[in-house]
Amino acid sequence: MVKIENLNKFYEIDGQKQYVLNAINLNIQKGECVILKGVSGSGKTTLLSIIAGLDKPSSGKVLVDGEPISKLPDMHLSSFRAQKIGIVFQNFNLLDGVSLADNAMVPLIASGIGLKEAKLKAQDALKLANIDHKANKTPIELSGGEKQRGAIARALVANPNLILCDEPTANLDRANSLSFIQTLKELHNMGKTIIVATHDSLFEELDFEHRVVEISQGSLVGRG
Numbered sequence: 001m002v003k004i005e006n007l008n009k010f011y012e013i014d015g016q017k018q019y020v021l022n023a024i025n026l027n028i029q030k031g032e033c034v035i036l037k038g039v040s041g042s043g044k045t046t047l048l049s050i051i052a053g054l055d056k057p058s059s060g061k062v063l064v065d066g067e068p069i070s071k072l073p074d075m076h077l078s079s080f081r082a083q084k085i086g087i088v089f090q091n092f093n094l095l096d097g098v099s100l101a102d103n104a105m106v107p108l109i110a111s112g113i114g115l116k117e118a119k120l121k122a123q124d125a126l127k128l129a130n131i132d133h134k135a136n137k138t139p140i141e142l143s144g145g146e147k148q149r150g151a152i153a154r155a156l157v158a159n160p161n162l163i164l165c166d167e168p169t170a171n172l173d174r175a176n177s178l179s180f181i182q183t184l185k186e187l188h189n190m191g192k193t194i195i196v197a198t199h200d201s202l203f204e205e206l207d208f209e210h211r212v213v214e215i216s217q218g219s220l221v222g223r224g
């Protein structure tokens with residue numbers, strides 16, 4: 001599902017190349033759940049952003065479902081991403097002042113489906129994320145865990161096969177974190193490919209099949 005070959009990402013600072021990602025090679029099969037673990041600044045968000053096509057590599061190859069995501073023209077990229085990739089951001093990135101139901105419809109905009117169908121899909125996604133009872137609430141009226149479930153609903157609305165989560169439990173208490181992990185398990189059982197970037201130790205005790213990949217100073221530790 002995700003194939004990364006010799007990926008490098010650097011920033012030029014004072015004429016010097018500062019490597020944030022260094023010769024990354026990683027193959028993730030369909031249906032796999034990968035926990036990307038690493039300390040702050042190790043490159044987790046950068047790697048997820050490149051896989052999502054939100055950021056470009058400096059060199060190397062990234063294939064998502066066979067497509068070279070960094071080379072797709074912008075127009076194709078946004079519809080490709082909307083159909084294939086669900087993203088749960090660390091700070092949820094929900095739109096304020098807009099209901100969860102409307103937030104959940106956002107990824108469908110690029111797909112060009114009708115409003116009626118979009119509403120039904122949003123309803124289904126909110127149900128799957130266990131937050132359909134708050135569909136008409138805006139983010140300000142919700143707890144951290146509820147917002148997070150809203151963000152999961154938005155990530156799932158287009159039924160993507162690849163789900164990327166960046167520090168999904170960073171703002172959650174233990175109970176909500178465990179409930180997030182339960183949702184991940186359901187997605188895993190549905191056959192979704194999942195990548196979670198985290199340094200939360202709760203992810204070290206998952207009770208379903210997964211692979212831990214460690215990143216340190218922009219390089220994968222051991223074999224990816």
Ligand SMILES: Nc1ncnc2c1ncn2[C@@H]1O[C@H](COP(=O)(O)OP(=O)(O)OP(=O)(O)O)[C@@H](O)[C@H]1O
Pocket residue numbers: 011020038039040041042043044045046047
């Ligand atoms: N635009 C930029 N210019 C220069 N350096 C950058 C830029 N964006 C990120 N970096 C550097 O890249 C490194 C990796 O950042 P990244 O956000 O990927 O880390 P992370 O593992 O997600 O950390 P955290 O756990 O704190 O979220 C950091 O050292 C950061 O300073």
Ligand SMILES: [Mg+2]
Pocket residue numbers: 044045046166167
């Ligand atoms: Mg990060």
